[in-house]
Amino acid sequence: MLEKGKIIRHNQVGTDLYEIELAAGAIVREAQPGQFIHLRVGDAYDPLLRRPLSIYDVDAEKGTMEILYRVVGKGTKLLTQLTAGEELDLMGPLGAGFSIAEGINKVCLIGGGVGIAPLVFLARRLRSKNVELCFLQGTRTRAQIVAEQRLQAWSVDHYIATQDGSCGYHGMVTDLLTDENIMQGVQFIYTCGPEPMMKAVQAWACQHHIQGELSLEEYMACGIGACLGCARKLHSQDEFYVKICKDGPVFGLHEVELYEGRTGS
Ligand SMILES: Cc1cc2nc3c(=O)[nH]c(=O)nc-3n(C[C@H](O)[C@H](O)[C@H](O)COP(=O)(O)OP(=O)(O)OC[C@H]3O[C@@H](n4cnc5c(N)ncnc54)[C@H](O)[C@@H]3O)c2cc1C
Numbered sequence: 001m002l003e004k005g006k007i008i009r010h011n012q013v014g015t016d017l018y019e020i021e022l023a024a025g026a027i028v029r030e031a032q033p034g035q036f037i038h039l040r041v042g043d044a045y046d047p048l049l050r051r052p053l054s055i056y057d058v059d060a061e062k063g064t065m066e067i068l069y070r071v072v073g074k075g076t077k078l079l080t081q082l083t084a085g086e087e088l089d090l091m092g093p094l095g096a097g098f099s100i101a102e103g104i105n106k107v108c109l110i111g112g113g114v115g116i117a118p119l120v121f122l123a124r125r126l127r128s129k130n131v132e133l134c135f136l137q138g139t140r141t142r143a144q145i146v147a148e149q150r151l152q153a154w155s156v157d158h159y160i161a162t163q164d165g166s167c168g169y170h171g172m173v174t175d176l177l178t179d180e181n182i183m184q185g186v187q188f189i190y191t192c193g194p195e196p197m198m199k200a201v202q203a204w205a206c207q208h209h210i211q212g213e214l215s216l217e218e219y220m221a222c223g224i225g226a227c228l229g230c231a232r233k234l235h236s237q238d239e240f241y242v243k244i245c246k247d248g249p250v251f252g253l254h255e256v257e258l259y260e261g262r263t264g265s
């Protein structure tokens with residue numbers, strides 16, 4: 001669906017990281033964790049294409065949603081100029097989100113960089129079902145850590161890893177998987193972030209016979225399955241392509257061949 005989302009709040013929350021809170025009641029009513037919105041970053045023809053951004057959090061009572069974005073190019077740079085009171089042209093909620101497995105008591109969420117975005121909404125949903133969570137967040141440095149307060153408010157066990165050692169564990173977030181105190185009792189894993197990170201998560205989960213889900217990123221044009229702009233083979237030997245915007249972005253953790261060279265998030 002299309003909706004004009006009025007900006008309620010727009011602020012910088014880290015190095016190149018911004019949060020926007022939007023009034024978008026119709027989208028919020030339908031939104032599921034892992035889904036995304038496709039938004040026009042301005043009224044001009046350039047950039048023409050919408051940009052996909054995950055639904056970071058929602059407040060169902062207020063009819064508001066939040067997005068968390070990192071400035072990487074023209075579209076996201078233009079976004080930074082918008083202020084409270086202005087409207088954004090939104091399409092959504094789009095894509096297949098995370099499934100909430102029944103009978104699971106403890107899960108692990110692993111986010112790298114801005115890949116944390118869809119996992120925060122998922123954490124809210126899982127905590128509302130009393131699922132125990134350990135949330136592993138990996139960033140390059142302290143100034144990129146977000147969502148600490150809300151995760152604390154939901155009583156989520158939040159573990160941070162920074163590559164420069166400025167906060168939490170010094171190293172890669174996937175190193176935390178080997179910590180038995182954290183991973184004890186984990187029955188399911190959700191992950192989103194750079195592909196090399198998700199590949200390491202996938203390998204660990206495979207070794208420990210744990211199922212899970214991941215969220216993929218691809219360049220998108222239409223966002224609704226009509227243009228093949230986001231087509232990708234889940235395995236290089238597959239005959240058929242999937243559309244990340246419609247068949248995903250969420251897929252089974254062991255369903256996808258991941259690549260070391262893809263960075264994303
Ligand atoms: C389903 C989905 C959900 C996403 N959720 C978020 C989110 O919550 N927060 C967020 O910050 N970003 C998210 N992204 C990525 C975001 O869409 C891109 O960063 C954004 O479209 C870049 O637009 P731009 O005009 O600023 O950059 P462009 O000028 O279009 O590109 C600049 C550079 O950014 C990188 N880039 C652009 N698009 C992508 C992409 N889809 N995947 C990987 N790298 C890309 C490339 O290196 C490119 O060279 C998501 C992408 C997808 C597909």
Ligand code: FES
Nearest residue numbers: 221223227228245
């Ligand atoms: S972006 Fe057009 S089919 Fe996915």
